[in-house]
Amino acid sequence: MKVAIVVFPGTSCGEEMYTVCSNQLKLEAVYVRENEANLDDYDAILLPGGASYGDAIRPGAIAALQPVMSAIKRTVEAGKPVLGIGNGFQILTEAGLLPGVLLKNDRLKFKCVPMKLVVQNNETFWSKNYEQNEKISIPIAHGYGRYHCDSETLQSLKDNRQIIFTYAEENPNGSTESIAGISNQAGNVVGMMPHPERAVEEILGSVDGIKLFQALKIKA
Secondary structure (H helix, E strand, O other), rough: OOEEEOOOOOOHHHHHHHHHHHOOOEEEEEEEEEOOOOOOOOOEEEEEOOOOHHOOOOOOOOOHOOOHHHHHHHHHHHOOOEEEEEEHHHHHHHHOOOOEEOOOOOOOOEEEEEEEEOOOOOOOOOOOOOOOOOEEEEEEEEEEEEOOOOHHHHHHHHHOOOOEEOOOOOOOOOOHHEEEEEEEOOOOOOEEOOOOHHHOEEEHEOOOOOOHHHHHHHHH
């Protein structure tokens, strides 16, 4: 499987994503810049965390307007898997590929701590290696991680089982319904604020994140 890791000015977690894909999973991983117009040769798309364009205007707002996003939208329409983590999640919401918005944490502070999550839906491409309702440990690192949507969108997320991960014991940022990650209706696009690429080796404190990336080993 050939994986595109899309990086923008200000992306800071691409190296971790590359290490997981290339070194641990032995996949062909390629960095793709914001001006790339064609992603047809790739089997999956990853959008890492960071602070694209310095979080100017809103986190992800400027990145969502770059040429590569048109290519990502075509990738989504083709049914290929797309994953956005942290700022990548914010970019996907700003681009309209996932519903809702990520707002500043309710306590107005950046938070970087390990978190317990609950797998609410293990039937998407990205969550298929977890057990339903499994509790996993994956760290967060964000200042704008508070997921918010209106009541109609929230009901739609519930009805379509688009809530993929929730915070298990503590809501660290005030997210609606303790939401930590969601998918599109088709299930091939997932966005999450926790960082699974930082939970792939025992030395990091958890290996629970590796299962998410191992989904790439089996082409859907």
